[in-house]
Amino acid sequence: MxxxxxxxxxxxxxxxxxxxxxxxxxLSFFWVSTEIRQGIVQRIFYVHVxxxxxxxxxxxxxxxxxxxxxxxxxxxxxxxxVSAAEGGMVFGAIMLTTGPLxxxxxxxxxxxxxxxxxxxxxxxxxxxxxxxxxxxxxxxEKGKRFAAVVAIVGALDIPFIHLSVIWFRSLHPAPVVxxxxxxxxxxxxxxxxxxxxxxxxxxxxxxxxxxxxxxxxRVELDARAREVAA
Amino acid sequence: MNxxxxxxxxxxxxxxxxxxxxxxxxxxxxxxPVGGALAVQSLKPYWHVFIAYAIVLVAVLGWVISMGRRLSxxxxxxxxxxxxx
Numbered sequence: 035m036x037x038x039x040x041x042x043x044x045x046x047x048x049x050x051x052x053x054x055x056x057x058x059x060x061l062s063f064f065w066v067s068t069e070i071r072q073g074i075v076q077r078i079f080y081v082h083v084x085x086x087x088x089x090x091x092x093x094x095x096x097x098x099x100x101x102x103x104x105x106x107x108x109x110x111x112x113x114x115x116v117s118a119a120e121g122g123m124v125f126g127a128i129m130l131t132t133g134p135l136x137x138x139x140x141x142x143x144x145x146x147x148x149x150x151x152x153x154x155x156x157x158x159x160x161x162x163x164x165x166x167x168x169x170x171x172x173x174x175e176k177g178k179r180f181a182a183v184v185a186i187v188g189a190l191d192i193p194f195i196h197l198s199v200i201w202f203r204s205l206h207p208a209p210v211v212x213x214x215x216x217x218x219x220x221x222x223x224x225x226x227x228x229x230x231x232x233x234x235x236x237x238x239x240x241x242x243x244x245x246x247x248x249x250x251x252r253v254e255l256d257a258r259a260r261e262v263a264a
Numbered sequence: 265m266n267x268x269x270x271x272x273x274x275x276x277x278x279x280x281x282x283x284x285x286x287x288x289x290x291x292x293x294x295x296x297p298v299g300g301a302l303a304v305q306s307l308k309p310y311w312h313v314f315i316a317y318a319i320v321l322v323a324v325l326g327w328v329i330s331m332g333r334r335l336s337x338x339x340x341x342x343x344x345x346x347x348x349x
Binding site for chain 1: 274308309310312313315316317319320321323324327328331332334335338339341342345346
């Protein structure tokens with residue numbers, strides 16, 4: 035796909051995602067019922083959990099495309115990996131800042147070193163390392179290969195984050211949606227949560243396409259600079 | 265890399281602000297009369313929800329603006345290099 039095509043697709047999906055986000059906010063304040071024990075603060079759930087899902091999705095794509103890049107050495111796969119990883123950092127930052135705001139009211143503290151929080155923060159820092167490794171080497175090709183390994187290692191943390199609330203004693207509640215016996219949320223809350231998942235996913239792919247277009251232009255510019263230098 | 269630095273600085277600033285607010289808030293609560301403390305507590309969850317929702321918009325729009333600026337800067341450079349060739 036051409037850069038202009040990527041940009042058009044990215045802008046369309048991002049615009050749809052932003053409109054969807056406004057609808058989610060409206061539904062969250064004026065439609066969905068209030069959780070009886072936590073009250074209004076439980077509404078953070080509708081952005082915090084989808085942000086966590088999007089972070090896992092983004093870092094998962096980054097790891098998958100990194101593994102394929104190591105195998106096939108196709109530059110497009112590296113562009114996809116770096117674009118997805120940057121998305122993961124943004125949505126990860128959303129998850130790691132909205133969670134403590136909810137935790138302060140629900141648990142009485144912004145932060146505690148319980149397994150899920152610790153593993154999630156570790157994942158974010160591993161991918162921060164991904165970008166540092168990419169730019170730390172003199173040889174860009176070597177940097178890409180090292181960063182791809184970091185992405186694969188980082189993504190191994192994702193299943194542990196999901197299962198940590200089952201395996202260890204944790205302040206986080208057990209899964210309420212993805213569990214063998216099916217979701218245990220009331221209907222309206224589940225509907226809004228699923229809608230929010232969809233909106234965050236659309237938003238991520240829109241931004242991913244824009245970031246991929248940016249990386250394509252940057253690579254093209256570097257290639258031209260090398261041609262001129264040669 | 266510039267974007268990553270900005271994200272990291274923003275994230276760490278947020279963590280520091282929240283930690284500082286938490287420490288100061290705790291001191292305020294112990295000195296307030298009971299009625300005042302309850303009033304603060306009842307409004308607090310609303311502020312937390314509004315801040316959380318604002319963070320999502322700021323982060324997403326921030327990323328969009330950052331990419332738009334980087335893309336236009338690169339396209340300008342690309343245009344310049346095409347002219348030189």
